[in-house]
């Protein structure tokens with residue numbers, strides 16, 4: 284056991300580490316932010332696990348850099364060419380590799396990315412980790428792109444991140460606005476459309492635009508509709524030139540053999556299982572939307588095309604704390620730009636959502652507030 288009193292003075296590390304990293308606040312992932320609880324509805328994962336098996340032979344060998352079977356399986360699934368696919372450790376690694384590949388990070392002259400908050404937090408964190416600059420062009424009041432704001436920054440950035448459907452708000456970004464953005468930046472920047480949740484509304488994917496726009500990059504993942512968040516497997520779709528450049532920067536063996544085998548199974552023989560999960564998640568989404576609509580404290584519910592719903596309450600912190608006390612973890616999004624008093628609940632399993640509903644009912648009972656259906660108070 285190391286005697287911690289003899290470990291070197293932290294001053295050494297404080298002096299060695301990049302100054303911006305010393306002061307950086309890390310991404311508050313659901314697992315980092317909250318531990319414990321028995322009902323996890325805070326990370327937009329599927330509620331039930333997959334029933335998959337894997338051969339654990341040959342672990343003495345390094346895997347292929349980009350396992351061809353996996354690349355073909357995803358290319359077939361997404362309707363693109365093999366040369367347009369890069370497999371990564373989750374979509375998160377795609378974000379990071381894009382920034383490391385395309386943004387210079389030199390003191391004082393770093394390149395910039397554009398983010399459109401409220402949105403997924405990892406674009407900013409990955410940029411900070413690479414000492415790239417961040418230009419913020421907030422979404423409009425109706426949670427769409429601010430095209431004037433983007434236009435003002437036409438020549439200032441290397442990458443524009445658009446999340447569609449957007450996390451945490453849940454709705455898609457208008458396709459015409461994505462096309463306008465691709466046109467706007469066609470000679471100056473990559474436009475990255477993060478489609479982590481696209482399986483819940485596949486008809487709204489931008490994948491068909493890849494042929495027309497060489498500056499389009501699409502991020503995908505197996506963490507959501509495929510119920511494989513623990514596997515860490517995602518994909519970047521883009522022109523073969525972009526993929527070739529990213530392949531120079533990504534780690535030499537990002538996808539382990541077991542990950543590749545499980546992902547291949549999910550993308551071929553088990554595709555129908557994913558489709559059933561999406562159908563039942565979409566139904567449960569409507570069920571939870573009706574439940575939330577009846578809540579006496581509800582200020583607003585955001586339209587959702589995903590496996591989560593964002594809602595605004597008149598007392599978000601109290602609801603959040605009451606749920607944590609009952610072991611039900613959801614996500615408080617109140618610190619995000621424009622999302623004061625907003626909470627996000629993931630559409631987990633039927634059992635998890637029943638726990639969520641009864642925890643809310645308990646909270647209502649304890650605070651003497653009751654559901655309102657057709658203008659009538661309903662006492663459980």
Ligand SMILES: Cc1ncc(COP(=O)(O)O)c(C=O)c1O
Pocket residue numbers: 326327372373374375376403446449450477479503504505506512516517
């Ligand atoms: C919009 C968005 N993009 C990317 C990710 C990261 O996905 P992965 O688990 O594939 O790294 C998430 C995870 O919550 C997300 O919400």
